[in-house]
Amino acid sequence: MGKIHVHEFITLDGSYEDPSFTMPYGFADGMGEVLNSFMSSCTGILLGRNTFEMFAPAWSTRTAADDPGAPFFNDTTKYVVSSTLESAEGWQNSEVLGPYDADRIRELKQDRDLYISGSGTLVRALLRDKLIDELHLLVYPVVLGSGARLFDGLADIPLTLVDSDVFDNGVVHLSYGSAG
Template sequence: MGVIRVHEFTTVDGVVDAPMWTMDYGFPEDLAASIGALTAPAGGILLGRTTFEMFAPAWSTRTADDDPGAPFFNDTTKYVVSSTLTDAESVWRNSTAVGGYDAGRIRELKADRDLYVSGSATLVRALVADGLVDELHLYVYPVAVGTGIHLFPEGTEQKLSLLGVEALSNGVAHLTYGPA
């Protein structure tokens, strides 16, 4: 059975949308190594449609010379959870649309490969609620932005178990959670 590892950049007040606020903190080697440890075992990338459509133009033209993460994002099969997108391959190579969210279908994908998820808050909420996330990696930036999409919206109840804590050189806290 594979593992689903989720990676989210978040503010201290829980905002996860379009993390432009990360730019002020750079991308030091220890952050790159931490994220690299999440992507290294992945046999697939699982994304929601919105994140897929944001990532495709950003990553599809990058090379390893531009960014060491480019080969992972471009060469690894991307599974896009969407009830509206039908031809993911025409948007970004090595991509396939798997239809709307279906926990059973995700379990099938997870059965024989580790999956990496980045962003995709709506998808992540469903995965966590269905007990499909094995590791939730929150990279908490020391900034509050006040408004935006929260990983867990008001009214959400979710118990998690702390698996690890790592302080990064740019002031970011890497918190790892698993199922309670």
């Protein structure tokens, strides 16, 4: 069985909604290696509708010369969880799965590792259904006091700290696995 690897940029108070808070901190040495350590095994990207609609115009025209992550994002099959999108046009290798269905996600991860970035509503549902194998939080040293929080509405989700890293820009990487 494959794994679901989630990567989130969050603040100390758990906000993830508007990643512009990351800009003042840059992308420190080592952050790319951490992300690549689990992205490289993924053969599918799982996204919620909002994240798909933000990522598609941003990534679909990027090349490896623009960003080393462009080939992964553009060449890998993207699976969009949405009850409102009928098609995933505008970004190559994208398909709509339909509304959230835990059994459909289990089936999808049966023979592949999946990567998720952002997609907070989807991540919360997957956490509730205990479908996330690795949760990678890149925690930025800032408190926003507003915005959607990653863990809003969740309770009793035991996790086990698997690894951690501290980067020169003050960002902390916390890697969690399921405790159950």
